[in-house]
Amino acid sequence: MKAKRPIRILFRSFFSSGLRAKRTRVFILLALVPVLLMLAARIMEGVGSASARDVAGFFGHFMLSLYFQLLIPVLALFFGTSIVNEELDNKTLVYLTTVPVPRRAVLLGKYLAALLLAALLIVAGFLLCFLAASFTRLGDAAAWEELGLFLGTSLLALFCYSALFTALGAFMKKSILLGLFFVFGWESVVQYFPGVTQKFTIIHWIKSLLPIPPGQNSFLSFQLQPSPPLQSVLTLLAAGLLFLYIAVFIFERKEYILSDNA
Amino acid sequence: MTPVLKAEKLSKWYGNILGISDINLEIRSGITGLLGPNGAGKSTFLKIAAGQLKPKLGALTVFGEPVYGNPRLFRRIGFCPEHDSAYVEMSGRGFILLLARLHGFAGAEAAAKAEKALATVGLLDSQDRLIKGYSFGMRQRLRLASSILHEPELLMLDEPLRGVDPLWRIRIMQLIKDYGKLGRTVIVSSHILPEIEAMTNEIVLIHQGKIFAKGDIHRIRNLIDSHPHQVSIRTPHPRQLAARLIGNDFISGIEFASDHRGLTVRTNQRDQFFTHLMSLLAESGVETEEITSPDDNLQAVFDYLIGK
Numbered sequence: 016m017k018a019k020r021p022i023r024i025l026f027r028s029f030f031s032s033g034l035r036a037k038r039t040r041v042f043i044l045l046a047l048v049p050v051l052l053m054l055a056a057r058i059m060e061g062v063g064s065a066s067a068r069d070v071a072g073f074f075g076h077f078m079l080s081l082y083f084q085l086l087i088p089v090l091a092l093f094f095g096t097s098i099v100n101e102e103l104d105n106k107t108l109v110y111l112t113t114v115p116v117p118r119r120a121v122l123l124g125k126y127l128a129a130l131l132l133a134a135l136l137i138v139a140g141f142l143l144c145f146l147a148a149s150f151t152r153l154g155d156a157a158a159w160e161e162l163g164l165f166l167g168t169s170l171l172a173l174f175c176y177s178a179l180f181t182a183l184g185a186f187m188k189k190s191i192l193l194g195l196f197f198v199f200g201w202e203s204v205v206q207y208f209p210g211v212t213q214k215f216t217i218i219h220w221i222k223s224l225l226p227i228p229p230g231q232n233s234f235l236s237f238q239l240q241p242s243p244p245l246q247s248v249l250t251l252l253a254a255g256l257l258f259l260y261i262a263v264f265i266f267e268r269k270e271y272i273l274s275d276n277a
Numbered sequence: 278m279t280p281v282l283k284a285e286k287l288s289k290w291y292g293n294i295l296g297i298s299d300i301n302l303e304i305r306s307g308i309t310g311l312l313g314p315n316g317a318g319k320s321t322f323l324k325i326a327a328g329q330l331k332p333k334l335g336a337l338t339v340f341g342e343p344v345y346g347n348p349r350l351f352r353r354i355g356f357c358p359e360h361d362s363a364y365v366e367m368s369g370r371g372f373i374l375l376l377a378r379l380h381g382f383a384g385a386e387a388a389a390k391a392e393k394a395l396a397t398v399g400l401l402d403s404q405d406r407l408i409k410g411y412s413f414g415m416r417q418r419l420r421l422a423s424s425i426l427h428e429p430e431l432l433m434l435d436e437p438l439r440g441v442d443p444l445w446r447i448r449i450m451q452l453i454k455d456y457g458k459l460g461r462t463v464i465v466s467s468h469i470l471p472e473i474e475a476m477t478n479e480i481v482l483i484h485q486g487k488i489f490a491k492g493d494i495h496r497i498r499n500l501i502d503s504h505p506h507q508v509s510i511r512t513p514h515p516r517q518l519a520a521r522l523i524g525n526d527f528i529s530g531i532e533f534a535s536d537h538r539g540l541t542v543r544t545n546q547r548d549q550f551f552t553h554l555m556s557l558l559a560e561s562g563v564e565t566e567e568i569t570s571p572d573d574n575l576q577a578v579f580d581y582l583i584g585k
Contacts, residue, residue, distance in 0.1 A: 024375065028371070110372075113354070114348070115350075115351040115352045115380060118348070270330060
Protein backbone atom coordinates (compact mmCIF):
# COMPACT_ATOMS: atom_id res chain seq x y z
CA MET A 16 0.00 0.00 0.00
CA LYS A 17 1.34 3.46 -0.84
CA ALA A 18 1.85 5.79 2.09
CA LYS A 19 -0.70 8.46 1.14
CA ARG A 20 -3.87 6.45 1.76
CA PRO A 21 -2.86 5.06 5.19
CA ILE A 22 -1.70 8.53 6.23
CA ARG A 23 -5.18 9.81 5.42
CA ILE A 24 -6.88 6.91 7.22
CA LEU A 25 -4.73 7.29 10.34
CA PHE A 26 -5.06 11.07 10.33
CA ARG A 27 -8.88 10.90 10.27
CA SER A 28 -9.11 8.17 12.85
CA PHE A 29 -6.68 9.66 15.37
CA PHE A 30 -8.00 13.17 14.85
CA SER A 31 -11.55 12.11 15.68
CA SER A 32 -10.49 9.94 18.64
CA GLY A 33 -8.21 12.79 19.76
CA LEU A 34 -11.17 15.16 19.84
CA ARG A 35 -12.89 12.83 22.31
CA ALA A 36 -9.83 12.17 24.44
CA LYS A 37 -9.73 13.37 28.04
CA ARG A 38 -6.35 14.98 27.46
CA THR A 39 -7.81 17.24 24.76
CA ARG A 40 -10.46 18.47 27.19
CA VAL A 41 -7.72 19.40 29.65
CA PHE A 42 -5.88 21.28 26.91
CA ILE A 43 -9.05 23.11 25.90
CA LEU A 44 -9.21 24.45 29.45
CA LEU A 45 -5.54 25.39 29.28
CA ALA A 46 -6.04 27.19 25.96
CA LEU A 47 -8.93 29.13 27.50
CA VAL A 48 -6.78 30.55 30.31
CA PRO A 49 -5.37 33.44 28.20
CA VAL A 50 -8.89 34.21 26.92
CA LEU A 51 -10.16 34.49 30.48
CA LEU A 52 -7.18 36.65 31.44
CA MET A 53 -7.85 38.92 28.47
CA LEU A 54 -11.51 39.19 29.38
CA ALA A 55 -10.52 40.04 32.94
CA ALA A 56 -8.24 42.80 31.60
CA ARG A 57 -11.13 44.12 29.52
CA ILE A 58 -13.44 44.13 32.52
CA MET A 59 -10.82 46.04 34.51
CA GLU A 60 -10.66 48.54 31.68
CA GLY A 61 -14.45 48.76 31.74
CA VAL A 62 -14.58 49.52 35.45
CA GLY A 63 -11.77 52.02 35.10
CA SER A 64 -9.06 50.06 36.92
CA ALA A 65 -6.92 49.91 33.78
CA SER A 66 -6.48 52.10 30.71
CA ALA A 67 -6.95 50.95 27.08
CA ARG A 68 -3.20 51.39 26.68
CA ASP A 69 -2.54 49.09 29.64
CA VAL A 70 -4.79 46.45 28.10
CA ALA A 71 -3.08 46.70 24.71
CA GLY A 72 0.26 46.45 26.48
CA PHE A 73 -0.99 43.44 28.43
CA PHE A 74 -1.81 41.69 25.16
CA GLY A 75 1.44 42.65 23.42
CA HIS A 76 3.75 41.89 26.33
CA PHE A 77 2.16 39.25 28.48
CA MET A 78 -0.34 37.33 26.34
CA LEU A 79 1.98 36.85 23.38
CA SER A 80 4.68 35.58 25.72
CA LEU A 81 2.17 33.25 27.28
CA TYR A 82 1.30 31.83 23.87
CA PHE A 83 4.69 31.65 22.22
CA GLN A 84 6.85 30.80 25.21
CA LEU A 85 4.48 28.57 27.14
CA LEU A 86 1.26 27.34 25.53
CA ILE A 87 2.57 26.51 22.07
CA PRO A 88 5.71 24.62 23.19
CA VAL A 89 3.84 22.84 26.00
CA LEU A 90 0.97 21.74 23.76
CA ALA A 91 3.46 20.65 21.10
CA LEU A 92 5.38 18.75 23.77
CA PHE A 93 2.36 16.80 25.02
CA PHE A 94 0.86 16.17 21.60
CA GLY A 95 4.21 15.45 19.91
CA THR A 96 5.65 13.04 22.47
CA SER A 97 2.33 11.23 22.82
CA ILE A 98 2.39 10.16 19.16
CA VAL A 99 4.71 7.25 19.93
CA ASN A 100 4.82 7.25 23.75
CA GLU A 101 1.08 6.75 24.12
CA GLU A 102 1.25 3.73 21.83
CA LEU A 103 4.01 2.30 24.02
CA ASP A 104 2.30 3.07 27.32
CA ASN A 105 -1.00 1.56 26.15
CA LYS A 106 0.78 -1.27 24.30
CA THR A 107 -1.26 -0.50 21.18
CA LEU A 108 1.67 0.00 18.83
CA VAL A 109 1.43 -3.66 17.85
CA TYR A 110 -1.83 -3.00 15.98
CA LEU A 111 -0.25 -0.31 13.80
CA THR A 112 2.90 -2.29 13.12
CA THR A 113 1.19 -5.53 12.09
CA VAL A 114 -0.71 -4.01 9.18
CA PRO A 115 0.69 -3.71 5.64
CA VAL A 116 1.50 -0.05 6.09
CA PRO A 117 4.98 1.53 6.16
CA ARG A 118 5.90 2.80 9.61
CA ARG A 119 6.52 6.29 8.23
CA ALA A 120 2.84 6.45 7.25
CA VAL A 121 1.84 5.56 10.81
CA LEU A 122 4.01 8.31 12.25
CA LEU A 123 3.03 10.96 9.71
CA GLY A 124 -0.70 10.19 9.94
CA LYS A 125 -0.60 10.49 13.70
CA TYR A 126 1.64 13.58 13.56
CA LEU A 127 -0.79 15.42 11.26
CA ALA A 128 -3.73 14.53 13.52
CA ALA A 129 -1.86 15.79 16.60
CA LEU A 130 -0.73 18.94 14.78
CA LEU A 131 -4.27 19.79 13.68
CA LEU A 132 -5.66 19.21 17.18
CA ALA A 133 -3.01 21.45 18.74
CA ALA A 134 -3.46 24.04 15.99
CA LEU A 135 -7.23 24.17 16.52
CA LEU A 136 -6.76 24.76 20.22
CA ILE A 137 -4.17 27.48 19.71
CA VAL A 138 -5.94 29.21 16.82
CA ALA A 139 -9.33 29.21 18.54
CA GLY A 140 -7.86 30.52 21.81
CA PHE A 141 -5.71 33.06 20.05
CA LEU A 142 -8.60 34.31 17.93
CA LEU A 143 -10.83 34.80 20.97
CA CYS A 144 -8.01 36.50 22.81
CA PHE A 145 -7.28 38.80 19.91
CA LEU A 146 -10.93 39.71 19.52
CA ALA A 147 -11.16 40.51 23.21
CA ALA A 148 -8.04 42.66 22.98
CA SER A 149 -8.85 44.46 19.73
CA PHE A 150 -12.62 44.64 19.44
CA THR A 151 -12.45 48.45 19.32
CA ARG A 152 -10.30 48.32 16.20
CA LEU A 153 -11.95 45.49 14.28
CA GLY A 154 -12.47 47.77 11.27
CA ASP A 155 -8.75 48.43 11.12
CA ALA A 156 -7.07 46.37 8.35
CA ALA A 157 -3.75 46.56 10.18
CA ALA A 158 -5.27 44.69 13.13
CA TRP A 159 -6.32 41.80 10.89
CA GLU A 160 -2.94 41.80 9.20
CA GLU A 161 -1.37 41.55 12.62
CA LEU A 162 -3.70 38.69 13.52
CA GLY A 163 -2.74 36.84 10.32
CA LEU A 164 0.91 37.25 11.19
CA PHE A 165 0.38 35.97 14.75
CA LEU A 166 -1.61 32.98 13.56
CA GLY A 167 0.86 32.13 10.78
CA THR A 168 3.74 32.34 13.26
CA SER A 169 1.80 30.18 15.75
CA LEU A 170 1.29 27.48 13.15
CA LEU A 171 4.94 27.55 12.11
CA ALA A 172 5.96 27.34 15.76
CA LEU A 173 3.61 24.42 16.38
CA PHE A 174 4.88 22.63 13.26
CA CYS A 175 8.49 22.96 14.34
CA TYR A 176 8.07 22.19 18.07
CA SER A 177 5.70 19.27 17.39
CA ALA A 178 8.13 17.73 14.91
CA LEU A 179 10.96 18.07 17.44
CA PHE A 180 8.93 16.46 20.22
CA THR A 181 7.67 13.72 17.91
CA ALA A 182 11.29 12.80 17.24
CA LEU A 183 12.04 12.91 20.97
CA GLY A 184 9.04 10.67 21.70
CA ALA A 185 10.10 8.22 19.00
CA PHE A 186 13.60 8.11 20.45
CA MET A 187 12.87 7.63 24.14
CA LYS A 188 9.97 6.46 26.26
CA LYS A 189 10.10 8.98 29.10
CA SER A 190 10.53 11.97 26.85
CA ILE A 191 8.31 14.48 28.67
CA LEU A 192 10.96 15.37 31.28
CA LEU A 193 13.62 16.04 28.68
CA GLY A 194 11.06 18.02 26.68
CA LEU A 195 10.19 20.14 29.71
CA PHE A 196 13.88 20.75 30.31
CA PHE A 197 14.21 21.88 26.68
CA VAL A 198 11.22 24.25 26.91
CA PHE A 199 11.87 25.73 30.34
CA GLY A 200 15.63 25.32 30.40
CA TRP A 201 17.27 25.65 27.02
CA GLU A 202 14.64 27.72 25.21
CA SER A 203 13.93 29.98 28.19
CA VAL A 204 17.57 30.77 28.91
CA VAL A 205 19.54 30.57 25.67
CA GLN A 206 17.13 32.90 23.84
CA TYR A 207 18.49 35.76 25.95
CA PHE A 208 22.16 35.05 25.16
CA PRO A 209 23.73 37.72 23.01
CA GLY A 210 25.02 37.21 19.47
CA VAL A 211 24.67 34.06 17.44
CA THR A 212 23.99 31.76 20.41
CA GLN A 213 20.31 32.72 20.67
CA LYS A 214 19.85 31.43 17.11
CA PHE A 215 20.24 27.91 18.50
CA THR A 216 16.77 28.17 19.97
CA ILE A 217 13.49 27.75 18.08
CA ILE A 218 11.96 30.69 19.96
CA HIS A 219 14.53 33.09 18.46
CA TRP A 220 13.20 32.43 14.95
CA ILE A 221 9.61 32.66 16.15
CA LYS A 222 10.17 35.96 17.92
CA SER A 223 11.94 37.32 14.84
CA LEU A 224 8.64 36.99 12.97
CA LEU A 225 6.47 38.78 15.51
CA PRO A 226 5.68 42.47 14.96
CA ILE A 227 6.87 43.53 18.39
CA PRO A 228 8.85 46.72 18.57
CA PRO A 229 11.97 46.17 20.67
CA GLY A 230 11.49 47.58 24.13
CA GLN A 231 12.59 46.92 27.64
CA ASN A 232 9.03 46.18 28.74
CA SER A 233 8.44 43.27 26.37
CA PHE A 234 9.44 39.75 27.35
CA LEU A 235 9.47 38.84 23.70
CA SER A 236 11.81 41.57 22.53
CA PHE A 237 14.17 41.53 25.51
CA GLN A 238 17.74 40.89 24.27
CA LEU A 239 16.33 39.86 20.89
CA GLN A 240 18.60 40.43 17.93
CA PRO A 241 16.01 39.56 15.28
CA SER A 242 16.84 37.63 12.13
CA PRO A 243 15.27 38.64 8.80
CA PRO A 244 11.65 37.38 8.43
CA LEU A 245 12.21 35.29 5.30
CA GLN A 246 15.24 33.63 6.87
CA SER A 247 13.20 32.92 9.99
CA VAL A 248 10.34 31.33 8.06
CA LEU A 249 12.74 29.18 6.03
CA THR A 250 14.69 28.18 9.15
CA LEU A 251 11.52 27.14 11.01
CA LEU A 252 10.27 25.18 8.00
CA ALA A 253 13.63 23.51 7.44
CA ALA A 254 14.06 22.69 11.14
CA GLY A 255 10.53 21.26 11.31
CA LEU A 256 11.11 19.11 8.24
CA LEU A 257 14.47 17.95 9.58
CA PHE A 258 12.96 16.99 12.96
CA LEU A 259 10.16 15.16 11.15
CA TYR A 260 12.67 13.29 9.01
CA ILE A 261 14.60 12.32 12.15
CA ALA A 262 11.36 11.16 13.80
CA VAL A 263 10.52 8.95 10.81
CA PHE A 264 14.10 7.67 10.64
CA ILE A 265 14.02 6.62 14.30
CA PHE A 266 10.50 5.19 14.19
CA GLU A 267 11.26 3.05 11.15
CA ARG A 268 14.37 1.54 12.66
CA LYS A 269 13.86 1.41 16.41
CA GLU A 270 12.71 -1.78 18.06
CA TYR A 271 9.99 -0.99 20.59
CA ILE A 272 9.63 -3.52 23.38
CA LEU A 273 6.12 -3.35 24.74
CA SER A 274 6.49 -5.33 27.95
CA ASP A 275 8.59 -7.48 30.17
CA ASN A 276 8.91 -10.20 27.59
CA ALA A 277 8.15 -13.82 28.26
CA MET B 278 6.85 -28.63 0.99
CA THR B 279 8.33 -25.24 1.93
CA PRO B 280 7.79 -24.36 5.58
CA VAL B 281 5.51 -21.41 6.28
CA LEU B 282 7.80 -20.28 9.08
CA LYS B 283 11.46 -21.09 9.44
CA ALA B 284 13.74 -20.13 12.32
CA GLU B 285 17.47 -20.75 12.11
CA LYS B 286 19.72 -20.38 15.13
CA LEU B 287 17.32 -17.73 16.37
CA SER B 288 18.29 -15.94 19.57
CA LYS B 289 16.98 -12.91 21.36
CA TRP B 290 17.83 -11.39 24.69
CA TYR B 291 16.99 -8.16 26.46
CA GLY B 292 20.08 -6.83 28.18
CA ASN B 293 21.08 -9.69 30.43
CA ILE B 294 17.71 -11.42 30.22
CA LEU B 295 17.42 -14.32 27.83
CA GLY B 296 14.34 -14.39 25.64
CA ILE B 297 15.07 -17.32 23.33
CA SER B 298 18.28 -19.10 22.48
CA ASP B 299 19.45 -20.91 19.36
CA ILE B 300 16.03 -21.96 18.12
CA ASN B 301 15.82 -24.03 14.93
CA LEU B 302 12.25 -24.66 13.90
CA GLU B 303 10.13 -25.19 10.82
CA ILE B 304 6.38 -24.80 10.95
CA ARG B 305 4.11 -26.00 8.14
CA SER B 306 0.42 -25.52 7.48
CA GLY B 307 -2.08 -26.71 10.09
CA ILE B 308 -2.26 -25.89 13.76
CA THR B 309 0.87 -25.89 15.88
CA GLY B 310 0.67 -25.44 19.62
CA LEU B 311 3.48 -23.54 21.30
CA LEU B 312 3.52 -24.86 24.81
CA GLY B 313 5.63 -23.71 27.71
CA PRO B 314 5.42 -22.29 31.21
CA ASN B 315 5.23 -18.54 31.78
CA GLY B 316 8.52 -16.88 30.89
CA ALA B 317 9.58 -19.75 28.61
CA GLY B 318 10.06 -17.56 25.53
CA LYS B 319 6.78 -18.22 23.68
CA SER B 320 5.83 -14.55 23.40
CA THR B 321 9.33 -13.53 22.37
CA PHE B 322 9.28 -16.13 19.60
CA LEU B 323 5.84 -15.00 18.39
CA LYS B 324 6.81 -11.33 18.53
CA ILE B 325 9.83 -12.01 16.35
CA ALA B 326 7.63 -14.02 13.98
CA ALA B 327 5.17 -11.09 13.89
CA GLY B 328 7.92 -8.58 13.10
CA GLN B 329 7.64 -6.80 16.45
CA LEU B 330 11.14 -7.67 17.60
CA LYS B 331 14.43 -7.99 15.77
CA PRO B 332 16.36 -11.23 16.19
CA LYS B 333 19.65 -10.69 18.00
CA LEU B 334 21.25 -13.66 16.26
CA GLY B 335 20.03 -16.01 13.54
CA ALA B 336 17.12 -15.49 11.22
CA LEU B 337 13.41 -16.03 10.99
CA THR B 338 11.52 -16.07 7.72
CA VAL B 339 7.81 -16.29 6.99
CA PHE B 340 6.79 -17.41 3.50
CA GLY B 341 10.49 -17.26 2.68
CA GLU B 342 10.89 -13.58 3.59
CA PRO B 343 12.28 -11.86 6.68
CA VAL B 344 9.48 -10.29 8.72
CA TYR B 345 11.07 -7.35 10.53
CA GLY B 346 10.67 -4.12 8.55
CA ASN B 347 8.67 -5.92 5.84
CA PRO B 348 5.11 -4.51 6.15
CA ARG B 349 3.93 -6.06 2.84
CA LEU B 350 4.05 -9.44 4.55
CA PHE B 351 1.30 -8.42 6.98
CA ARG B 352 -1.31 -8.95 4.28
CA ARG B 353 -0.63 -12.65 4.89
CA ILE B 354 -0.06 -12.62 8.65
CA GLY B 355 -2.46 -12.12 11.54
CA PHE B 356 -1.16 -11.59 15.06
CA CYS B 357 -3.14 -11.57 18.29
CA PRO B 358 -0.91 -10.16 21.06
CA GLU B 359 -1.04 -11.31 24.66
CA HIS B 360 -1.33 -7.79 26.14
CA ASP B 361 -4.67 -6.45 27.21
CA SER B 362 -4.27 -3.39 25.02
CA ALA B 363 -6.76 -1.37 23.00
CA TYR B 364 -7.66 2.11 21.81
CA VAL B 365 -10.13 2.61 24.62
CA GLU B 366 -11.55 5.85 23.22
CA MET B 367 -12.65 4.04 20.05
CA SER B 368 -15.68 1.83 19.61
CA GLY B 369 -15.12 -1.86 18.87
CA ARG B 370 -16.37 -1.30 15.32
CA GLY B 371 -14.24 1.83 14.87
CA PHE B 372 -11.12 -0.08 15.91
CA ILE B 373 -11.73 -3.06 13.62
CA LEU B 374 -12.79 -0.81 10.76
CA LEU B 375 -9.58 1.20 11.13
CA LEU B 376 -7.53 -1.97 10.87
CA ALA B 377 -9.59 -3.23 7.91
CA ARG B 378 -8.87 0.02 6.05
CA LEU B 379 -5.19 -0.18 6.94
CA HIS B 380 -5.21 -3.69 5.48
CA GLY B 381 -6.21 -2.09 2.19
CA PHE B 382 -9.96 -2.70 2.19
CA ALA B 383 -12.11 0.28 1.26
CA GLY B 384 -15.71 1.36 1.73
CA ALA B 385 -18.30 -1.40 1.84
CA GLU B 386 -15.69 -4.14 1.68
CA ALA B 387 -13.95 -2.83 4.80
CA ALA B 388 -17.29 -2.58 6.60
CA ALA B 389 -18.18 -6.14 5.57
CA LYS B 390 -14.81 -7.50 6.72
CA ALA B 391 -15.16 -5.69 10.06
CA GLU B 392 -18.70 -6.96 10.56
CA LYS B 393 -17.72 -10.53 9.75
CA ALA B 394 -14.78 -10.46 12.17
CA LEU B 395 -16.91 -8.94 14.95
CA ALA B 396 -19.66 -11.49 14.33
CA THR B 397 -17.14 -14.34 14.50
CA VAL B 398 -16.10 -13.30 18.00
CA GLY B 399 -19.64 -12.43 19.11
CA LEU B 400 -19.18 -8.68 19.47
CA LEU B 401 -21.71 -7.43 16.91
CA ASP B 402 -24.19 -6.43 19.62
CA SER B 403 -21.62 -4.33 21.43
CA GLN B 404 -19.71 -3.05 18.40
CA ASP B 405 -20.77 0.57 18.90
CA ARG B 406 -19.77 0.72 22.55
CA LEU B 407 -16.47 2.34 23.45
CA ILE B 408 -13.78 -0.26 24.14
CA LYS B 409 -13.23 1.19 27.61
CA GLY B 410 -16.63 -0.26 28.50
CA TYR B 411 -15.66 -3.79 27.40
CA SER B 412 -14.87 -6.56 29.86
CA PHE B 413 -11.45 -8.28 29.81
CA GLY B 414 -12.89 -11.24 27.90
CA MET B 415 -14.55 -8.96 25.34
CA ARG B 416 -11.28 -7.12 24.74
CA GLN B 417 -9.55 -10.48 24.29
CA ARG B 418 -12.15 -11.43 21.66
CA LEU B 419 -11.72 -8.03 20.00
CA ARG B 420 -7.99 -8.70 19.71
CA LEU B 421 -8.81 -12.01 18.08
CA ALA B 422 -11.12 -10.22 15.63
CA SER B 423 -8.30 -7.81 14.77
CA SER B 424 -6.05 -10.72 13.84
CA ILE B 425 -8.53 -12.62 11.65
CA LEU B 426 -10.37 -9.83 9.85
CA HIS B 427 -8.16 -10.00 6.73
CA GLU B 428 -8.26 -13.85 6.72
CA PRO B 429 -4.49 -14.30 6.91
CA GLU B 430 -2.65 -17.37 5.68
CA LEU B 431 -0.62 -17.44 8.89
CA LEU B 432 -2.42 -16.70 12.14
CA MET B 433 -0.40 -16.34 15.33
CA LEU B 434 -2.27 -16.23 18.62
CA ASP B 435 -0.47 -15.51 21.88
CA GLU B 436 -2.46 -16.98 24.78
CA PRO B 437 -5.81 -16.36 23.02
CA LEU B 438 -7.89 -18.10 25.69
CA ARG B 439 -6.63 -16.05 28.63
CA GLY B 440 -9.51 -14.37 30.45
CA VAL B 441 -12.19 -15.74 28.13
CA ASP B 442 -15.32 -17.25 29.69
CA PRO B 443 -15.84 -21.05 29.37
CA LEU B 444 -18.41 -20.78 26.57
CA TRP B 445 -16.22 -18.57 24.42
CA ARG B 446 -13.18 -20.69 25.28
CA ILE B 447 -14.87 -23.61 23.52
CA ARG B 448 -15.99 -21.44 20.60
CA ILE B 449 -12.53 -19.95 20.10
CA MET B 450 -10.94 -23.40 20.20
CA GLN B 451 -13.43 -24.51 17.54
CA LEU B 452 -12.72 -21.39 15.49
CA ILE B 453 -9.00 -22.15 15.58
CA LYS B 454 -9.62 -25.76 14.57
CA ASP B 455 -11.85 -24.64 11.68
CA TYR B 456 -9.19 -22.18 10.58
CA GLY B 457 -6.63 -24.96 10.50
CA LYS B 458 -8.96 -27.17 8.49
CA LEU B 459 -9.03 -24.52 5.75
CA GLY B 460 -5.39 -25.39 5.07
CA ARG B 461 -4.06 -22.28 6.73
CA THR B 462 -1.35 -22.13 9.35
CA VAL B 463 -2.12 -21.35 12.97
CA ILE B 464 0.43 -21.01 15.75
CA VAL B 465 -1.23 -20.83 19.13
CA SER B 466 0.63 -20.42 22.40
CA SER B 467 -0.46 -21.47 25.84
CA HIS B 468 0.96 -22.62 29.14
CA ILE B 469 -1.97 -24.96 29.66
CA LEU B 470 -1.53 -28.39 28.13
CA PRO B 471 -5.22 -29.41 27.88
CA GLU B 472 -5.97 -26.18 25.96
CA ILE B 473 -3.40 -27.04 23.31
CA GLU B 474 -4.41 -30.69 23.38
CA ALA B 475 -7.97 -29.71 22.52
CA MET B 476 -6.85 -27.88 19.38
CA THR B 477 -3.97 -29.80 17.86
CA ASN B 478 -1.72 -32.82 17.99
CA GLU B 479 1.31 -30.91 16.75
CA ILE B 480 3.14 -29.19 19.56
CA VAL B 481 6.39 -27.43 20.21
CA LEU B 482 7.57 -27.48 23.80
CA ILE B 483 9.54 -24.41 24.72
CA HIS B 484 11.34 -23.95 27.99
CA GLN B 485 13.92 -21.44 29.21
CA GLY B 486 14.16 -20.00 25.72
CA LYS B 487 14.91 -23.27 23.98
CA ILE B 488 12.86 -25.74 21.96
CA PHE B 489 12.69 -28.66 24.27
CA ALA B 490 10.67 -31.10 22.17
CA LYS B 491 8.65 -30.97 19.00
CA GLY B 492 6.21 -33.36 17.49
CA ASP B 493 3.06 -35.31 18.15
CA ILE B 494 1.36 -34.51 21.41
CA HIS B 495 0.82 -38.20 22.24
CA ARG B 496 4.54 -38.77 22.47
CA ILE B 497 4.83 -35.88 24.88
CA ARG B 498 1.77 -37.10 26.75
CA ASN B 499 3.38 -40.47 27.31
CA LEU B 500 6.39 -38.80 28.82
CA ILE B 501 4.15 -36.71 31.01
CA ASP B 502 2.04 -39.67 32.10
CA SER B 503 5.09 -41.55 33.34
CA HIS B 504 6.11 -38.49 35.33
CA PRO B 505 6.04 -39.39 39.06
CA HIS B 506 3.08 -37.44 40.37
CA GLN B 507 2.39 -36.27 43.86
CA VAL B 508 -1.17 -36.21 45.09
CA SER B 509 -2.12 -34.50 48.35
CA ILE B 510 -5.24 -35.67 50.18
CA ARG B 511 -6.70 -33.70 53.07
CA THR B 512 -8.51 -36.09 55.42
CA PRO B 513 -9.12 -36.39 59.17
CA HIS B 514 -8.07 -40.09 58.91
CA PRO B 515 -4.70 -40.05 57.06
CA ARG B 516 -3.38 -43.25 58.71
CA GLN B 517 -6.50 -45.24 57.86
CA LEU B 518 -6.27 -44.14 54.20
CA ALA B 519 -2.51 -44.79 54.02
CA ALA B 520 -2.99 -48.34 55.32
CA ARG B 521 -5.39 -49.07 52.47
CA LEU B 522 -3.09 -47.54 49.82
CA ILE B 523 0.35 -48.79 50.84
CA GLY B 524 0.23 -52.26 49.30
CA ASN B 525 -0.24 -51.12 45.71
CA ASP B 526 2.63 -51.36 43.17
CA PHE B 527 1.91 -48.00 41.61
CA ILE B 528 2.57 -46.19 44.88
CA SER B 529 6.19 -45.30 45.49
CA GLY B 530 5.86 -43.37 48.71
CA ILE B 531 3.57 -41.80 51.29
CA GLU B 532 4.25 -38.83 53.57
CA PHE B 533 2.02 -37.56 56.36
CA ALA B 534 1.24 -33.92 56.80
CA SER B 535 2.71 -32.31 59.91
CA ASP B 536 -0.76 -31.29 61.13
CA HIS B 537 -1.91 -34.96 60.99
CA ARG B 538 -4.79 -33.96 58.72
CA GLY B 539 -3.52 -35.21 55.40
CA LEU B 540 -1.01 -37.19 53.39
CA THR B 541 0.94 -36.88 50.16
CA VAL B 542 1.18 -39.92 47.90
CA ARG B 543 3.80 -40.39 45.15
CA THR B 544 2.84 -42.51 42.14
CA ASN B 545 4.28 -43.43 38.73
CA GLN B 546 0.87 -44.39 37.32
CA ARG B 547 -1.25 -41.33 37.75
CA ASP B 548 -4.39 -42.55 35.97
CA GLN B 549 -4.34 -45.98 37.66
CA PHE B 550 -3.82 -44.36 41.04
CA PHE B 551 -6.79 -42.04 40.65
CA THR B 552 -9.07 -44.89 39.52
CA HIS B 553 -8.03 -46.92 42.56
CA LEU B 554 -8.34 -43.97 44.95
CA MET B 555 -11.85 -43.14 43.84
CA SER B 556 -13.14 -46.68 44.24
CA LEU B 557 -11.33 -47.03 47.58
CA LEU B 558 -12.89 -43.84 48.94
CA ALA B 559 -16.31 -44.94 47.75
CA GLU B 560 -15.99 -48.40 49.35
CA SER B 561 -14.31 -47.44 52.61
CA GLY B 562 -16.24 -44.25 53.26
CA VAL B 563 -13.04 -42.50 54.43
CA GLU B 564 -13.92 -38.85 54.66
CA THR B 565 -11.83 -36.47 52.46
CA GLU B 566 -11.77 -32.69 52.38
CA GLU B 567 -9.60 -32.01 49.35
CA ILE B 568 -7.55 -33.83 46.72
CA THR B 569 -4.89 -31.79 44.91
CA SER B 570 -1.91 -32.54 42.74
CA PRO B 571 0.74 -29.94 43.58
CA ASP B 572 2.88 -30.83 40.61
CA ASP B 573 0.08 -31.21 38.09
CA ASN B 574 1.24 -28.17 36.20
CA LEU B 575 3.42 -27.57 33.21
CA GLN B 576 6.38 -26.27 35.18
CA ALA B 577 6.57 -29.51 37.16
CA VAL B 578 6.30 -31.56 33.99
CA PHE B 579 9.08 -29.55 32.37
CA ASP B 580 11.25 -29.91 35.43
CA TYR B 581 10.72 -33.66 35.21
CA LEU B 582 11.37 -33.83 31.46
CA ILE B 583 14.61 -31.88 31.69
CA GLY B 584 15.70 -34.05 34.59
CA LYS B 585 15.71 -31.50 37.41
